Amino acid sequence: MALAAQSQQDGSAGSGGFLVQLPPTSPQRSSVPLVASPASAPAGVFKTVGGFTYDWTALEEAIMDDAQVENAYIIVGNATDSEYLYEFEKGSFSIDRVTPIASASKWFTGALAMRMVQAGLATLDDPMPPPLVFWTTTGTKKDVKLKHTLSMTSGFNANPLVGGCQLLPTMSLYNCAKSIHDLRYDALRPGNAPGAQFSYGPHGLQVAAAYLEAKDTSIAPGTSPARQRNIHELFAQHITTPLGMTSTALYDPAGSAPTNPWIAGGGHSTARDYAKLLRAFLGGAFIVDMDTFTQQRTAGLTRLFVPGSASTWEYALGSFVECDTPAACATSKINSSPGAFGWTGWIDRQTGYYALIATEISSGGDAKGVELEQEMQGLIEDAIESRVPAS
Structure with a gap:
């Protein structure tokens, strides 16, 4: 679920080791290659799209020279x-291979929240009660809002290694949020109020999903007795159905839908589907207020647990804001949500493209995917900037 995470409390790296929490292993699916990869990059890789010809030779050479990501489907659009x-x-990695995407799932919840805000069903400044009726009315915990749970600043993400109810699929999402509320708020650290600390972990998003499920006022058609939509129905209503993402779910679609899906790390998708989501983000009509969706929300905060491969990045609503230095995040237009198995998608609103590395790497995938992503970014920018009108 999580990227490799390092403790940065009090400015140190703890023991210097890395903390990694991975989803349960899933059976390896066989796939049939759609395109045979050559033994070495051809002399020139050109493609004409939309009246322009792009030279992708340098990008493809870099992808092929990368020894860490051996099997992947790469998309730029x-x-x-x-x-x-x-x-x-x-x-060998088919564009339609259904794959566990680990922390790349986090963008799903941020997008769902923004779509429900657009629909008038919620606001980012919503407090947790009354939809979550168990929520306390005392202490700093009472001040947690939806935006905090989506941005890793809620106070519930003390440690990405902490287990808990998000790993119990037969529990109800509502009761899981109550368990997190009752047990996981980190009251031991001074100043642990919502919006005061950035700590990367699973609990805030689990609470966010429970809140969205409880907040929804639409009724599932054809049900008796009538009931509100559950999180899977909301995800389909607001995300996958409008975008035609037919092979994407908050769980492994080869099984049955859990009542308590692992929101921050249990999603599955295909390269074809996830590219539709990234393209929709870039287009600006699917989520109208992209500035609110993508802006940094962790600048200047105490950083307790931060992914090692994103040590200088800030966090938005379900995605990282990429930058070389924390100060540069204020103007950065690159957002991403990498996963532990290397699945890495990103959008660059300044250059005007999205890209995806769809892969499944059993060990150290988070670092390997991000390293390839960082190498690809400059090469993609060069190819776009040097495109020529098609003759």
């Missing part, structure tokens, strides 16, 4: 052209 600007299958 923009918001205006339905055809991908670039796609490449390295090794």
Whole structure:
């Protein structure tokens, strides 16, 4: 679920080791390659899309030279052209392979919340009660709002290694949120009020999902007795159905839908589906207020647990704001949500593209995916900037 995370409390790296929490292993699915990867990059890789010709030679060479990501499906696209600007299958990884995406799932919850805000069903400044009727009315915990739970600043993410009810699929999402509320708020650290600390972990998003499920006022059609939609129905209503994401769920779609899905790390998707989400983000019509959705919300906060591969990045609503230095995050237009198995998608609103590394790496995938992403970014920018009108 989580990226490799390091403790940065009091400015130190703790023991210097890395903390990693991974989803339960899932059976390896067989896939048939759609495109055979050549033994070495061809002399030139060109593609004409939308009246322009792009030279992807340098990008493909870098992808093939990367020894850490052996099997992946790579996609680069923009918001205006339905055809991908670039796609490449390295090794054997089908564009339609259903894959556990670990922490890349976090963007799902942020997007769902923003879509429900657009629909008038919630606001980012909503307090947890009254939909979550168990919520306390005393202490700093009473001040937790939806925006805090989505931005890792709620006070519930003390440690990404802490287990808990998010790993109990047969529990109700509501009762899981109550368990987190009752047991997981870190009252031992001074100043642990919502909006005061950035700590990367699973609990805030689990609470956010429970709140959205309880807040929804729509009624599931055809049910008797009538009931509110559950989190899976809301996700389909607001995200997957509008985008035609037919192979994406908050759980492994090969099984049954859990009543308490692992919100921060249990999602599954395909490269084709996830690219639709990234393209929608970039387009600006699916989520109208992209500035609110993508802006940093952790600048200047105490950083307790931060992914090692994102030590200088800030956090938005379900995604990181990428930057080389914390100060640069104020103007950065690059957001991403990498996962522990290397699945890494990102949008660059300044250059005007989205990209995806769809992969499943059993060990150290989070660092390997991000390293390849960082190498790809400059090469993609170069290819876009040097495109030429098609003759």
